[in-house]
Amino acid sequence: MGILLWPEGGTRKPDKILTPQTIEDLQLDRLCAAMNYNNYFKLSVNDVIQTWTHDTEVIAYRQSVLQDLLSNPDLETALEELLDCLDVWETHSVTSRRNNHDTGGPGLNLGDFSYLDSYLDKITRLSQLFSGLTLNSVGMNALRDQIRHMGSSQRFAAIRAGFDELCGAYALPSRVSIGFNLDKELKPAQLKLLRIEKKTSKRRKMAFTRNAHAMTSQLLSRTVADASQAITMYVKRESMDIREVKQDIIFYLSALKLCRSWEKYGLKYCFPEIRPMEEKAFSSKTMFNPLLVISNKEKVVCNDIEFAKGGELLVLTGANQGGKTVFLLSVALTQWLFQLGIAVPAEYASISPVTEICTVFAPSGASFSRHGLLAEEAGRIANAVKEAGKDSLVLFNEPLNSTSPNENLHISREVIGVFKAAGVRGIWVTHMYELASDRQRVNELIPWGSTIGSIKIIVEADGEGTKPTYKITRGEPEYNSYAAEVLRRKGIEMQ
Secondary structure, three states: OOOOOOOOOOOOOOOOOOOHHHHHHOOHHHHHHHHOOOOOOOOOHHHHHOOOOOOHHHHHHHHHHHHHHHHOHHHHHHHHHHHHHHHHHHHHHHHHHHHHHHHOOOOOOHHHHHHHHHHHHHHHHHHHHHHOOOOOOHHHHHHHHHHHHHHHOHHHHHHHHHHHHHOHHHHOEEEEEEEEEEOOOOOEEEEEEEEEEEOOOOOOOOOOOHHHHHHHHHHHHHHOOOHHHHHHHHHHHHOOOHHHHHHHHHHHHHHHHHHHHHHHOOOOOEOOEEOOHHHOOEEEEEEOOHHHHHOOOOOOOOEEEEOOOOOEEEEEEOOOOOOHHHHHHHHHHHHHHHOOOOOEOOOEEEEOOOOOEEEEEOOOHHHHOOOOHHHHHHHHHHHHHHHOOOOOEEEEEOOOOOOOHHHHHHHHHHHHHHHHHOOOEEEEEOOOHHHHHOHHHHHHHOOOOOEEEEEEEEEEEEOOEEEEEEEEEEOOOOOOOOHHHHHHHOOOOOO
8 A cells, every 4th residue: 555545654554443244234345346446456345444544634635635536537547557557567577576486597588678668668658647637635746756756867867868778679679680500400509699670660560480589589598698687676676666556546446436336326425524533423415325326226315314413323213124224324334435535425424433333233044043043143232342432333233133022122222221321323223113212211311422312214105005215314203113014015904
């Protein structure tokens, strides 16, 4: 990781905040796969997690870099060209090292000269590309300064002049004359390089036969055997610092691809206002779940939400299949993307960073087959209690469903009280409206820490009864389970 992701002099140690279970619950593998710039230049979810941070200076630094990229199409072209160069230089370095190991020492062919010639030309080209750009971010300006230095240093100028004078004909020859004798088996022997003519016209192309090229390489390897190693070491040394930005460029081009996918859907995104961690702020307008875009859902519903200052645990109730989990993931992924330092799926947002995101989702059948569902859920809650601190975001998605309704309500009250007392903020999705309606009593019993609030899915009447709108609002829960409505739609009337 290089200067585009981390400010100079800043801490580059990533914040470790996501457990494998949280990665699975938030479906981060799907989101990262959709972000991948292409099938060759891509990042794994672990690569992306290494960039997650709660440092507000780093978040602001990255936001400005991506804003530069979004406002300047020529910058994308320059970064793509630089990325291709970095990949070529890295690949050549690995290949050269492998070839030297396989042959027992350095060799040389005309490709080594062409490689050096290409490197010199590409640095000159990149210097010109970046010099013509208007950049505002500290990160992009630092990258441009680094490329300019590579192309304007005295050492680069000396190599360029020396190469043109001494090696130009090797790099792009128009004709090579070789003399050789044949041995008794009519194989080439006693090679001699007679003449190399420099290319003078674009129309004239190299016309070596395979054997002639092999003989030329053999002759050159006998006379200047150390040249290949010298060329490789020079390029490796000169490009060492800038090679660190390869992953950075892939990261930003992937973030750019994500933003464009939202634009294609007609959805708005923004760079959140960064609030101090102690405010525990989370406010957003027209927020949506980016996983719906990945799934090509025809209908993507946007919602507004604002947590109370100082931290709030929101109890979310509503109809089955009404969008509770979708909304929960919207909040989680908005927080996660914000702390990557990139745009978030909302028209406006004001967010404080969190130290970790903890999830307690109802486990799937495969995950509790050995220990039982209740034991699995209890273990996940215990892990969340252990991991979460006052600056954490904790997300519950209908936990403890393996118990009876009375037991579920009793245990849920106890657990939510623990997280409230710790000052944690988050969302608790449940079908038990009593958990939301009892919030005032819990707030009075535990007057410190977070507050407990209630949000719900709005339902509307239609010709068949009621249906969810997937819109979330504050308010008292609907005092009915939606079981009767579900049964009625299946043709079963309750008496």
